[in-house]
Amino acid sequence: MVNGSDARHEVSVLFAEISGYSRLTENLAAEEVADLLHDYFQSMLEAVEKYKQRLDNQLEIACIGNSLVVVLGAPEPLDNHAWVALEIAIAMHQQLEAFNRHRAGENKPPITMGIGINSDVAISNDVAANRTLQFSAVGDGINLGYLLQGVSDQYGCDIVIGEKTYEYCKDRIWSRELDRIRMRSNHQPVALYQYLGLKEESIPPKSQEVMEHYDKGRQYYLNRKFAVAMGEFATVLEIDSNDRAARLHLKRCQRLLKNPPPEEWDGAWVAQKTWVLADN
Incomplete structure (x- = not known):
């Protein structure tokens, strides 16, 4: 049930996190880590602020650990939430350079950052009673x-x-x-795409x-x-030896040749809590 203060909106959510954070900070003092995260x-x-100024009630930001979360299309709806989320991701990587x-x-040493964007219907809620959080959004998306x-x-x-974000943006990227x-073994598979x-x-x-x-x-x-x-x-790796996606698929093919998948196999992989993709 959705409470009176809750609302269902189609939103896009952007998660950005420093890659290899533990390796990056393992030899740093606490003060150095704090300075790194602050900067x-x-x-x-x-990179996000110019969008926040224009979309004040349609964009929410939170910093959690070494992650930054941006929700587009809530608390108030935003028609082009998927495209704006992608624009922000591009601006963030330009800023990172x-x-x-x-x-x-x-x-x-340089910092690398991974960003994930997905678009879906979510339940949003103004959490005015909680002084540390003004807004929340939940859902599988x-x-x-x-x-x-x-x-x-x-x-x-x-x-x-994600697949829905891709559908909104595919003609422009x-x-x-x-x-x-x-997400789980009983869920329908979804496609994921690399922005190039x-x-x-x-x-x-x-x-x-x-x-x-x-x-x-x-x-x-x-x-x-x-x-x-x-x-x-293998041809992809001859062109670009650093293509991890091709290398991952090459290893999968080797395993699947030795141990063929069941008849109902649909090519999808189940995401584990450690974010490693395991076969069904």
Whole structure:
């Protein structure tokens, strides 16, 4: 049941987190970690602030641990919430590049960041009685956004978007379908996509080749032609040896050739709590 102060809105949620945070901070004193997080959040919030000023009641921000969460389309609805969420993600990565240039000047290691975006209907609630939180949003769509951020490093991606976000933005972006996952074993699978760039800008021929061979590999993979799929993923790695998504699929194909999946297999993988994708 939805309380009187609750509302159902279609929203987009963006989760951003520092990748390899434990490794980055393991040799730092508590004061140094605090300074790092302060500078990082200040920089990221600068990227979000221009949107917050324009969409005051349609955008909420929270900083939790080393994560930043942005909800678009609540408490008040926003028609283009998915596109604005993607715009913010792009702005954040541009801001991170400037932040890392400053760190390089101080002989400090660069920070990498993974972002996950998902669009779905969520229950939102103004939590005026709680002085530390003014707003909350809950639902499977919110959880999936968090998961997408969690697996971004596994796929080697800066920005991973969910299926509904992709549908809203697909005509304006370069992207590739990374995989299909399900939140729990009894859930319908959903596709996740890697954002590669804006269609108003050209992408390098090398990236186009990677997209073509990866897509072919995915189609062979989903049709259980694992040996042929391996050839396509191997070609991707010849073009770009750092393509983690292709390497992940190559290893999967090797396992599935030795241990074929059941007849009902649909190519989706179940997300575990550690954000590692396990087979059904």
